[in-house]
Amino acid sequence: MKHFHKTRPELREWILATTRAGHGPMDVLRLMKEAGYDAQQSRRAVSEVLEIPLAALNATAPRAGSKLPRHPVAPQMSVDEHTVRITTSVDTPTVRVLEGLLTGTECDDLIAQARPRLQRSLTVDVDGRHQTDERRTSNGMFFRIGESALIQRIEQRIAALVDIPVSHGEGLQILHYQPGQEYEPHFDWFDPTQPGFTAVTARGGQRVASIVMYLNTPDEGGGTAFPAVGLTVTALRGSAVYFAYDTGDQSSLHAGLPVAKGEKWIATKWLRERPYQR
Ligand SMILES: O=C(O)CCC(=O)C(=O)O
Numbered sequence: 001m002k003h004f005h006k007t008r009p010e011l012r013e014w015i016l017a018t019t020r021a022g023h024g025p026m027d028v029l030r031l032m033k034e035a036g037y038d039a040q041q042s043r044r045a046v047s048e049v050l051e052i053p054l055a056a057l058n059a060t061a062p063r064a065g066s067k068l069p070r071h072p073v074a075p076q077m078s079v080d081e082h083t084v085r086i087t088t089s090v091d092t093p094t095v096r097v098l099e100g101l102l103t104g105t106e107c108d109d110l111i112a113q114a115r116p117r118l119q120r121s122l123t124v125d126v127d128g129r130h131q132t133d134e135r136r137t138s139n140g141m142f143f144r145i146g147e148s149a150l151i152q153r154i155e156q157r158i159a160a161l162v163d164i165p166v167s168h169g170e171g172l173q174i175l176h177y178q179p180g181q182e183y184e185p186h187f188d189w190f191d192p193t194q195p196g197f198t199a200v201t202a203r204g205g206q207r208v209a210s211i212v213m214y215l216n217t218p219d220e221g222g223g224t225a226f227p228a229v230g231l232t233v234t235a236l237r238g239s240a241v242y243f244a245y246d247t248g249d250q251s252s253l254h255a256g257l258p259v260a261k262g263e264k265w266i267a268t269k270w271l272r273e274r275p276y277q278r
């Protein structure tokens, strides 16, 4: 472990050079961690050199009561009456392709229950406000936690699969994409250097993992792409993609590719580090 009080000139120079090379502050912190620096001292140095509020960087540190998901383990896992097959695993970013997470009937029932409640999807802006966004042209809706027997069953299955309590989940979101619609590359974690961070993480803290479940099989296109690794997960009815990330994990960039033919329905579950439900 290396120690410093006032940021040493070499370290200051390295932080500036790394930033000029295009790395964000989270990346700088990760590189320092890999080099053996103490986390709190790294945040202090990055805060001082890059003039980012220390409170914002401290918010990236896991706090008491935070829980990380257990990544599903190949070849398969049994949860309630289901066998979920883990057909592909990627280390960086952490990705698991899950086959058979939902039954065909569950997919159809989710679509039927969501359809009359669809609205234009929103994104969360830098001030923590929800708004429509050209990068995200789908229609969607949220189910409340435990709002029906079906929703409860799916929430409990996911909780068992990744060992995170149901209370850490945001309400299940349904999205419907029509031909040409897509979700452009983005991160699901909230950026601590953005002003809205405190507001969006006040309840439940940071997001730690996402599960995108495919409720139908689009005729063409509509997979979930991870451009950092050149991976595209096929949207197949009943399958899902699980991915987990640290704050600032650049490799977790992902996109819902444009639907070329047919339509696409997904259910997304975002998991927080702490209870989101009161
Ligand atoms: O549509 C997809 O395949 C990805 C959806 C997604 O990234 C999200 O809901 O956060």
Ligand SMILES: [Fe+2]
Residues within 6 Å of the ligand: 186, 187, 188, 210, 254
């Ligand atoms: Fe996403």
